[in-house]
Amino acid sequence: MTESRQRNITKVLIANRGEIALRVLRACRDLGISTVAVYSDADRAALHVRNADEAVHIGAPAPRDSYLRMDKIIAAAKKTGADAIHPGYGFLAENADFAQQCQDEGIIFIGPSPSAIAAMGDKQSARSAVRRNNVPLIPGTEAGLHDDELLNAAASITFPIMVKAVAGGGGKGMRIVNVPEELPGALRNARNEAESAFGNGDLYIEKMLVGARHIEFQILADMHGNTIHVGERECSIQRRNQKLVEEAPSVFVDAELREEMGKMAIAAAEAVNYVNAGTIECMVDRDKNYYFLEMNTRLQVEHPVTELVHGLDLVKEQIRIARGRPMSPQSSFLTPKGWAIECRINAEDPYNNFIPSTGMITAFSSPKGPGVRVDSGVFQGFEITPYYDSMIAKLITVGDTRQEALLRMRRALSEFVILGVKHNIPFHINLMNSVSFIAGQFDTRWVEERFDMRTYESDPTDTDLEIAAIAATLHAHRERQLAAQVVAPAKRDTSNWKWLSRWERVRR
């Protein structure tokens, strides 16, 4: 390693918002690096702006007018003299053009090279890149074959299979085929449907994985040719392809499978000469056959579970790698220390088909205590707007065993106070009480197809209801009394606050 390849980083611009901007900001603080926040009109009061050393306004609330404006973000970096940009996740994190522009402007992009982002960004090019390194892919055909070619190809794939439309989406042009005899008819129907829905009848077929789990491997790679994995994360608890709960490690992965899949994940990253932190997402079927799904060329939302069981700071490693130094771990992480679970607390109503909820957070008190980490960018008085995603906080618990982490999660969920918007904490509470989750028996379809909010919810007792009724009534009563006092202020010489405390003394 020559000294000239090392680059110093003294000031980082964080091209993101919310909890991840704060997360990156904190890592920079730990390293003694100055920070620059960027913000839209909607985020002037946000924590990432208030906590940063410098802050640059970049436009209107809609992401395309602010957090996606490469020109404004690069101009902000130049104006403040930032020597590096951390993109977080989402927004510009997996945009090869942006990484290239940073490079062209002499700003370090804390992430992989533009070519690695581009190679992994497209499904076909990603598949052909990793195939060269013998990474297993979900068996299937190329796009645009004729029916007879598809029928021939299907013979070598075990059923059930899925027929999918190239232009597909929303289940249109998609068929599940269980036996070969049904295939010709399914192809005909799917082609007609895709033709009328998308104007493109091109199809491909893919092996259907039954009872499959989503398991991913954290990768770290530096500029000195070292590529390691930092263990797996179990992400099968999802709804409409949105992850809701993640764990590290996975109940499904034993030491042998971890070693085997870890090697595969490293090979997949090396196929595109990957540098920095990334994630290899896989599907794993019931028989422990695993297949490469895609690579996320960025820090993941769920990275904290990995940090907690392997004892490292992934953002610090990202910065270290971007500086051109060798990463601090010497080898892959094969033995997790304990267990970590993350619940994504979203502003979504679990009793109403997970409808997103917007509005002001009127009360916010996050859980604390042993084994609890909360990554969040909100506070009391913060407005959840429709412009950005609905995540309020990530609640992560860790314990020596899965059971301890789970019990801590139950405790932490009941301590969490969020009012003003509907949120999915009741969903997480029910999930933590469900037999299947406790036993670790679930796949990627489980929440959508078999989880019911009512199954694990006991009815409140009469005493519980009475306490809630008393509280609501006393609160209403007090507010009405206060309102009456405000109407006639001259009749009383003490202030409303003094009056309130007197009233409280009377109540005791």
Place this chain on the structure above:
Amino acid sequence: MKYTTIINGKEFIIEIEGDGTLIVNGEKREVDFLDMGNSLFSIITNLRSIELAIDHEDNTYEVLVDGRMYEGQVFDERALFMAKRRGALGGGSGEVKAPMPGLVVDVPVALNEVVSEGQTVVVLESMKMQNELKAPRDGIIQEIHCKQGSSVEKNALLIVVGEAE
């Protein structure tokens, strides 16, 4: 003051006397109720210590205890009289409001139609997603305040489901 409070559909008669004595359904209760600020409250009753959070919008109260949300309304005697006339007591208010600003893409019910709890009464498009808003109770469609194509603000009253005759 005498209040009728409905929590999760269950009715409580709660009297608060001038000296602060609290009577619930005719029985006296010792309650120490402390406002901690920031919507947080502490109750000690019958030696039980409970931390809770209370939020309300108009007369709909939300009480959060140990991760569980209770919902209800508090009526004083006058409000109770009015509510009874509207038939809004018992099975919740029956009001369907817009949970967020959006565009009404469908109203699959008509006035005086009998609906059951959980039946879709409005489809609202917001944040690029179609959200089905459900009837909060069994009853008949008493009021419709929106139609296909109308843009609505957050909390706009869309539908009222009234007591079935």
